[in-house]
Amino acid sequence: MKLLYRLMIAFFTVIITLMTVLRLAFINVTNETMYRNTWNQLKTYSDSLVQDAIRYDTFDHTFKGFENQALLSNAALLSNQHVHFAIFDMTQRQTFASNGFAPQISKNDWKKLKKGKTIYLRLTRPQINNQKAHQSAMTEVIRPYFYHKKMIAVVSIATFVSVVEENMHQLKINLAIAFLIATLAALLISYLLARSITKKIDQLRTATRQVAKGNYHVKVPVNGKDEVDDLARSFNQMTTALRESDQEIRRQEERRRKFLADAAHEMRTPLTTINGLLEGLRYDAIPKEDWNHSIELMQNDTQRLIRLVNDNLDYEKIRTNQISMDRKLFDCSAVLTNLKEQLNKRAAEKEDRIQLDVPAGLLVYADYDRFVQIMFNVIQNAIQFTSNGLIKISARRVERGCKFKISDNGIGMTNDQVKNIWERFYKADQSRSNQYGESGLGLPIVHELVNLHGGKVTVESKPKKGTTFTIFLPDPQHAPHRNSQN
Template sequence: MKLLYRLMIAFFTVIITLMAVLSLAFINVTNETMYRNTWNQLKTYSDSLVQDAIRYDTVNRKFRGFENQALLSNAALLSNQHVHFAVFDVNQKQTFASNGFTPQISKSDWKKLSKGKTIYLRITRPQINVHNSDHSAMTEVIRPYFYRKKLIAVVSIATFVSVVEENMHQLKINLAVAFLIATLVALIISYIMARSITGRIDRLRVATRQVSKGNYQVKVPVNGKDEMDDLARSFNQMTTALRESDQEIRRQEERRRKFLADAAHEMRTPLTTINGLLEGLQYDAIPEEDRKHSLELMRNDTQRLIRLVNDNLDYEKIRTNQISMERKLFDCSAVLTNLKEQFAKRAGEKGDEIQLDVPEGLLVYADYDRFVQIMFNIIQNAIQFTDNGLIKVTARKVKHGCEFKISDNGIGMTDEQLKNIWERFYKADQSRSNSQYGESGLGLSIVHELVTLHGGKISVKSQPKKGTTFTLFFPDQHNAPHLNVQ
């Protein structure tokens, strides 16, 4: 069975059950109310006829009895309304009866009456001279009357239950018609309520089919705060996550294709060179005096390929947190001084001067080998793009860590080049792509990943033909993040 029909049945059952309970309660209350109203009316009739027929001796202040003519007149009037009464004296003797109305009063009832209590009987069957079987059952009120605190008479007054039941019957007919109309309305309301829920489920179902077809842009409207809206919100969060995941997969796939293309491009030149030289050696096409130089070229290109592979491996390990890092405090001034000495020859070949401005004994909290690798790559990059210039390395203690700046007055970079310098295999100056230093295009990518892994920051400013400045920040021991590496 469809959910729509099940919900309709559920709503319809609840509404009909509630209506039935309310109808039964209404009938019971109305029935009770009708009897109470009838009893109150009978009490009023009783009080009125007693007031009309009772006679007192005003001189001796005694009860003289009831005037028979007055009782007969009231009996005639009340008979037209199907009301009959009987009068009893204090000796429990019936002194008057309208239309042969002869009720019976038990001893226990007389005790209650003598105490001033009025007795109400819902259904009784006194003898009465009325030729109608429907009028056999009556509802009766037995009411005592006192004079000077003494019981003087008891009036039993009753009307036929059929009179009350006729009103109840008509009420039940009207209620049944209303119930049928309400049933139709309940059916319509149940359909509307069920449809409002299943409609929202249908929207989710349609959206789910769209997602299964690869459409992650679909959204389900959310208008409230009920469970269906919570489900819609979760669905929208799922599609957002799927969309972001799909975009990330596409980016990764694009990076993979680009990496393969770049790696193939970088390897093609040295492999072509090596292959050509090997063929020349194989077929003795290279003169004896050039063989040593050819072997040197092959060795250099082989080392270049080894560096390219190692740099790629390092980059992937760093990017996926698979490197071993042991951070500690050490004197960075000694490291930078040692690097200056290592680069002295290379800088001299380019006509460059390396200048250090580092406080002696400045402590930095980092992995020693990775710190050396970071500074080595940046200084090497500065030397590569600077001719006959100045390369200045400064360091200072700042709040929460240490700051380093490596600046040069080399060829500089444009804004477009600055946007891409952290990309793998990117080379700002393609004319120097075959330089013996930094030819892989991976140095700055590795630097960026290593600094980030330390919890530090790296930024670069550059202007064409004016130079470039790299600024690095390494947090101190108390502000460095916890590393989760292997």
């Protein structure tokens, strides 16, 4: 069975059950009220006829009895309203009865009457001259009357239950009509309530099918704060997460595809060179005097391939935070001095000069080997793209850490080139891609290592004016709270 129908049945059952209970309670209360009203009316009739017919001695103020003519007049009047009465004296003898009305009063009832209590009987069958009336049930009130604290008479007054039941029957008919109308209304309300819930579920089902087809942009409208709306919000959060995950997968796939293409491109040149030289040696196409030079070329290209593979592995480990980091405070002036001495020969080949401006004893908080790798790559990059120029290396203590600047007056870069230098295998100057085994991975590695230290690296460059790299490394109290990642 569909959820819509199950919900309709549930709502309809609850509403009908509630209406039935209320209807029964209303009928019961109304029935009780109608009997009480009838009894009160009978009491009023009884008091009125006693007041009209009772006679007292004006001299000694004693009870003399009831005037028969007054009783007959009241009997005729009340008979038209289907009300009958009988009067008893204090000896329990019936002294008057309208239309032969002959009620029976038990001994227990007499005891109560003598105590001044009024007795109410819901169903009784006293004898009446009219045969049809004799067969009909009546509701009766038996009421005592006292004069100077002495019981002088008892009046039993009754009317047919059918009179009360006629009113009750009409009330039940009206309630039945109202119940039927309410049932139809309950059915409509149940449908609307069930539909309001299943409509949201239908929207979720439709959206789920869209997600199954790969559409992660679908959204389910949320208008309320019930559980289904909470589910819709969770669904929307899920589709957002799936969309972002799908976008990330596409980016990763594009990065993987680009990496494979770039790696193949980078490896093609040295492998082609090595293969050509090997074929030349195999078929004696290379003179003997050039063998050593050919072997040297193959060795250089082999080392370049090894560096390319190692740089890629290193970059991936750094990017995925899988390298060990042992950060500590050390004198960076000594490190930069050693790097200058190592790279002076390479700079001299390009007719460059390296100028170092670092305060003695300047302490930096970093992983020693990774700091060397960062500075070596940036300085080497400056030498590579500068000819007959000056490379300046400076370091200063600043707020919360140390700042390093490596600037050159080389070929520089455009704004578009600056935006792409952190991409793997990107080369700002393709014509120089083979010098010093440059693989396009040095600066991406620098960027990832600086980030792992909790620092920041920025670049300023202008074509034919030069480039400046600024690197900030934080102090221990401002650095990320982890020393190693495995």
